[in-house]
Amino acid sequence: MTVTIAPAALQDIAELRQLYFDVYGHGYPVPLGSDPAVMRRLITDPHTHWLTARLHGSGELAGSAVVQTDPGSRIGKLVGLAVHPERRRGGLAGRLTGAVCGAAFDDGRLDSVYATVRMVTEGPQHVVVRNGFRPLGLLPNAAEVAGCESLGLFARFADGVLPRRETVSRAPSALGPLLAAAEHSTGVPYGAVLPSDTLGSARPEGPAAPPTADLEVVSAPGFVRRRFLELFPDPASRYYPLHAPNAVLVPPDGAFEAYVDLDPVAGSCALVAVHPYPAAVTHALEPLMATVSRAGADYVETLLPLSDTASLSAFLAAGFVPSAVYPAMRRIGERCHDYVVLSRTSRQIDFRSLAVGGPLQPYVSAYLTAWTATYLPRHEVAL
Template sequence: MAHKKIEKIIKAEGKQDIIIRLARVADMRRIQMLYAEVYGAAYPIPIIADKDKMRSAIENDEYYWLVAECQGRVIGSLVYSVDLLYRNSKAFGAVVSQEFRKHDLAFTMMKLVLDDITQTKDLVDLVYATTRTANHAPQKLTESLGFIKLGIFPNTHKVQDNETHCLTAYFTDRALQRRRTTPVIIPEIAPFYEIVRRQINLEPAQLSEVRRDYSDHKQKIPLLNFETITATEFIKHRWKKTKSNSFFENIFMPFHEPNLILITPDQGTEVYITYSQKDKYSVIVGGVTNEKSFAVVLESVAQQVSRMDMSYVEVIIDAYSPELQRDALDARFIPSAYFPSAKRMEDKRYDCVVFSRTFDILDFRNVRIISLYKNFLNEYLKLWRENYIELVFDSEQK
């Protein structure tokens, strides 16, 4: 990566100048104090809580970590992770001290890095972010920067309570020009696609009414017998040597390193997962298997992580494999977001669909979301009711 250099001075009325700059190792304690000030001790992202991970990110060329400083105090922080190979970036961890929020520091910090990596240095084709829903501010911030609304993550993280997050992304012209067109999706995904399509003028999708082995919900999905491996270094080395096969070739999970392996006793199936005990969140990163049904693997994973006290499990599947999309829905993974151009393979980019399964009671009373995100939530809830409630009554009537 080309040398990083970002700095901006903001004149603040009644206060000393605010300096926005790249974070240094010497800032680490003050950064942690800022997150503790705003979120208490419950902030779940490991890169904030773990000093070794924080140091590595600050020193690593594949991160842009900005801080805003005033009178020796860190009063703002923001992180961008950059994947140079896949030309993706993720913005996260934006936080500003309460007394400095009228200065648009979050907007300025996000804009500085966004322009640098998409224009000045041309490092990435897209940048995505997940925004909290405790209030409208994070959603309006990304909207003002030109980010497109892509969906929601229901009950995804637990800070004090289960939180629903929004998915949003900024697309360069290159990201959309290299996109594989005409996704092939099951009808249940179509409403999510249409919400995104209206924002960035995509072509109509091709719908597939495909049925699978367990589409008849009276037929119970058999479970694989999983054992768990949580040895961090072992997983890290094994994952580097593992090439996903079968339906795992059609999934995508950026910026996640697995820290859990679910493995069958005969080693015929290994599923690599990132999970967090702190916020009860888990995502499927990849795997190898000789099992023929994706629904069987997903149902087995869901049951296992539920026993491990997870509240949420997620898988992202490409938008050109309707059989796998149907398998996911048959395993009661509900679509909640549509991500155009998410996955880069060679010179093409591929759309993906976010599916998730939650094990806690859905409670959206404290969710504050704007405009189109409400449409995503409505579509998600419609499918959730169909798959978790109405199916029961339908089967009883039959």
């Protein structure tokens, strides 16, 4: 199949909307495939790379792929990869992925591009792996597409980035299975990370919302952004690439302010930042989960440095499960720092329908080990 791959143009919007409908129906949770205003903004955004593939001769639109970038964090995200159902046998998905990632990396401003991949079939996993992406973990129950789906997390790195990793000597022991899976699947060395068992003293002292307290939700996006920037003027304290808070959750006593990117369409919520410190919210995990569930999100994730043992331990003690590790995610000076994705879902997790390729298999075992240690009681037997 001969195609012409070129940047998307404003006149392509109507055809692109039809393409995403043909591929996903009404279930596509990303507005770049359905909202003309969002599509127009992204096509004209200099920080977004959007490529289309058209059949040679007829000009029929056969595929689309996008990499959105966050220039301040040197990171991008592969989104919107779609190939028309009648054009899927010619390797077009792989060609589009390679082309759009190549365009994103060309100017040297990115250290990595990540992708969250559906796991209903192994095909999308093979597409990204063949294009240099490495598997980083799982996001169980992370998206509402055709029902509640788990996603695989993959990333592709620019040359010379991984050797700049800042090593970490200790991490909570609960991360052991995840780090072992990452070393097996990516080749990134984690064997020298020693366990640090601090879970017993991880919960912070100070004001705490009662476990049954309702959280107030402020969902005025303009106010939330202004308040967020006032409380976190230093970019180092609000690091969450490609996510901006659109709501803030507050307990009645004002003990903390939890800034979230809440997406009811996808059924997910990213916990972007917490004032006055990340672990302050761990006292109120149950009301937080109840609040975002009422708002339409059954999945909550947060992102913490692998080196921040205290915050990691607090979230682990409060029921979050380590699901992915992103090596060299953040550059500070000349060194790159690893981050851990912690997640919790209020729905029952069902892995029976997953099509898990070989590179992701170790992460399934690691997640099940961590989930079991978190949520199943350890019975003591007296002899």
